[in-house]
Amino acid sequence: MKTAIIGTGYVGLTTGVALAFLGHEVTCLDVDAHKVEELKKGKSPIYEPHLDDLMKAASQNLRFTVDPVEALKNAEVIFIAVGTPSLPDGNPNLSYLKSAAQSIGHYISSPFVVIVNKSTVPIGSGNWVESLVRDAYRAQNVDKKSEFVVASNPEFLREGSALSDMLYADRVVVGSDETRALDVLRKLYQPLLEQTFEAPSFLPRPEGFRAVHFLTSDLQSAELIKYAANAFLALKISFINEIAELSEKVGADIHHVARGIGLDSRIGNRFLQAGIGWGGSCFGKDTAALISTGKEYGLSMPITQAARDVNARQRARMIEILMNELKILKGRKIGILGLAFKPFTDDLRDAPAYELASKLVERGAKVVGYDPVAMTRAKREWSDLELEYAENAHSVFSEADAVLLVTEWPEFKMLPYSECAKLMKNKFILDGRGQMDKEAMKNAGIKLITLGKSST
Numbered sequence: 414m415k416t417a418i419i420g421t422g423y424v425g426l427t428t429g430v431a432l433a434f435l436g437h438e439v440t441c442l443d444v445d446a447h448k449v450e451e452l453k454k455g456k457s458p459i460y461e462p463h464l465d466d467l468m469k470a471a472s473q474n475l476r477f478t479v480d481p482v483e484a485l486k487n488a489e490v491i492f493i494a495v496g497t498p499s500l501p502d503g504n505p506n507l508s509y510l511k512s513a514a515q516s517i518g519h520y521i522s523s524p525f526v527v528i529v530n531k532s533t534v535p536i537g538s539g540n541w542v543e544s545l546v547r548d549a550y551r552a553q554n555v556d557k558k559s560e561f562v563v564a565s566n567p568e569f570l571r572e573g574s575a576l577s578d579m580l581y582a583d584r585v586v587v588g589s590d591e592t593r594a595l596d597v598l599r600k601l602y603q604p605l606l607e608q609t610f611e612a613p614s615f616l617p618r619p620e621g622f623r624a625v626h627f628l629t630s631d632l633q634s635a636e637l638i639k640y641a642a643n644a645f646l647a648l649k650i651s652f653i654n655e656i657a658e659l660s661e662k663v664g665a666d667i668h669h670v671a672r673g674i675g676l677d678s679r680i681g682n683r684f685l686q687a688g689i690g691w692g693g694s695c696f697g698k699d700t701a702a703l704i705s706t707g708k709e710y711g712l713s714m715p716i717t718q719a720a721r722d723v724n725a726r727q728r729a730r731m732i733e734i735l736m737n738e739l740k741i742l743k744g745r746k747i748g749i750l751g752l753a754f755k756p757f758t759d760d761l762r763d764a765p766a767y768e769l770a771s772k773l774v775e776r777g778a779k780v781v782g783y784d785p786v787a788m789t790r791a792k793r794e795w796s797d798l799e800l801e802y803a804e805n806a807h808s809v810f811s812e813a814d815a816v817l818l819v820t821e822w823p824e825f826k827m828l829p830y831s832e833c834a835k836l837m838k839n840k841f842i843l844d845g846r847g848q849m850d851k852e853a854m855k856n857a858g859i860k861l862i863t864l865g866k867s868s869t
């Protein structure tokens with residue numbers, strides 16, 4: 414099918430590449446000319462495992478442009494995947510969505526077009542988009558006849574494993590009040606739903622994986638599913654972090670506790686890793702938006718609010734623990750392992766490392782950070798932050814008074830800690846991700862404090 418994607422960020426690019434790989438004719442549209450130039454050369458502007466490989470495999474069916482006419486003319490399905498970042502009041506900024514909808518109204522020309530909201534948008538946005546498209550379409554006042562329907566198709570990918578999340582999804586959720594739109598989207602996703610495509614060698618199909626659930630609903634339910642899913646995941650993390658704090662007090666080990674409860678199939682073991690808490694572009698923004706929507710209807714959302722409060726406390730606790738340990742932060746050198754909010758991505762939005770580094774700098778510390786893939790982006794996006802960038806993980810330990818483990822890259826577990834210890838001024842690691850091996854630290858003579866465990 415002729416498909417257009419508006420917004421070529423983490424979601425739009427992954428979606429476009431995956432759909433092109435499945436055999437659709439995809440044109441990705443973005444307002445960022447530099448990004449589009451890079452994409453035309455086959456270079457991904459984001460770090461996402463296997464994205465370059467899949468782009469290459471799909472290149473026959475994939476185009477990139479800044480020209481809305483080229484992208485939208487003749488498109489049968491148009492995905493909106495623009496950003497919806499938080500405004501100070503918690504509501505999402507819908508200005509990008511608005512301008513995308515207006516472009517659609519100006520340029521569509523196919524007889525029947527399905528407009529799909531993939532951006533995470535407040536409940537009711539589908540109707541709003543429809544009215545924006547309609548107004549822009551009418552304003553054209555030209556003799557063309559396009560019918561269009563708006564659908565919602567929320568995205569559940571996780572950065573770092575976005576492509577496999579897309580090709581081997583748990584479910585595809587599609588909401589629309591018109592069966593015609595649902596039918597078109599079922600057809601679009603058919604190779605994925607039935608897993609009839611040949612799996613790329615670098616992203617093999619998980620064993621026994623045969624089909625993807627296709628869930629259809631009305632527009633509002635699909636929009637709410639996205640917020641409810643993210644709020645639930647966020648609160649699962651905050652719940653285990655609350656229990657982790659109690660664990661520290663009573664001398665329990667949160668990792669045993671999490672395993673013990675996670676083996677209950679009603680609970681499940683995922684999203685029960687205690688630590689600094691969540692970051693990234695979605696959980697903070699989407700929980701804020703959910704609370705804000707509740708407020709609009711006179712409804713308080715205390716569980717979602719508590720999840721946010723606990724998450725904020727986790728970051729503050731890292732600083733508290735560090736102050737307890739070092740007493741004085743002024744003039745100290747603190748190393749940070751991991752800058753992005755999770756491993757295998759260079760996405761720095763709402764990364765705990767930024768907040769921690771800013772607070773430490775504010776208190777007079779010198780902060781040195783390292784991340785295997787996010788440093789180039791950090792130098793660009795965190796230019797306001799007085800952060801020194803280390804050449805490798807090793808150098809973070811040099812003369813350090815403390816090292817904080819902030820992002821759980823597997824390679825950080827494998828460092829030669831006896832060597833690293835020799836470089837440190839004060840042999841102390843604060844593990845915010847429960848990754849460090851207690852014995853290895855003991856052998857290296859490093860004092861280790863892990864969130865959720867009593868100190869050793």
Ligand SMILES: NC(=O)c1ccc[n+]([C@@H]2O[C@H](COP(=O)([O-])OP(=O)(O)OC[C@H]3O[C@@H](n4cnc5c(N)ncnc54)[C@H](O)[C@@H]3O)[C@@H](O)[C@H]2O)c1
Pocket residue numbers: 419420421422423424425442443444445448494495496497509510512513531532533534568569570571572694695
């Ligand atoms: N990143 C994730 O993990 C994730 C997961 C699920 C859902 N979402 C949601 O998907 C949406 C997109 O998120 P993202 O992380 O991909 O954002 P992003 O910021 O990485 O990408 C957005 C892109 O849209 C482009 N853009 C903005 N206005 C445009 C316009 N009028 N026309 C063309 N292009 C335009 C920007 O230049 C940018 O490249 C958000 O609503 C987000 O909440 C994100």
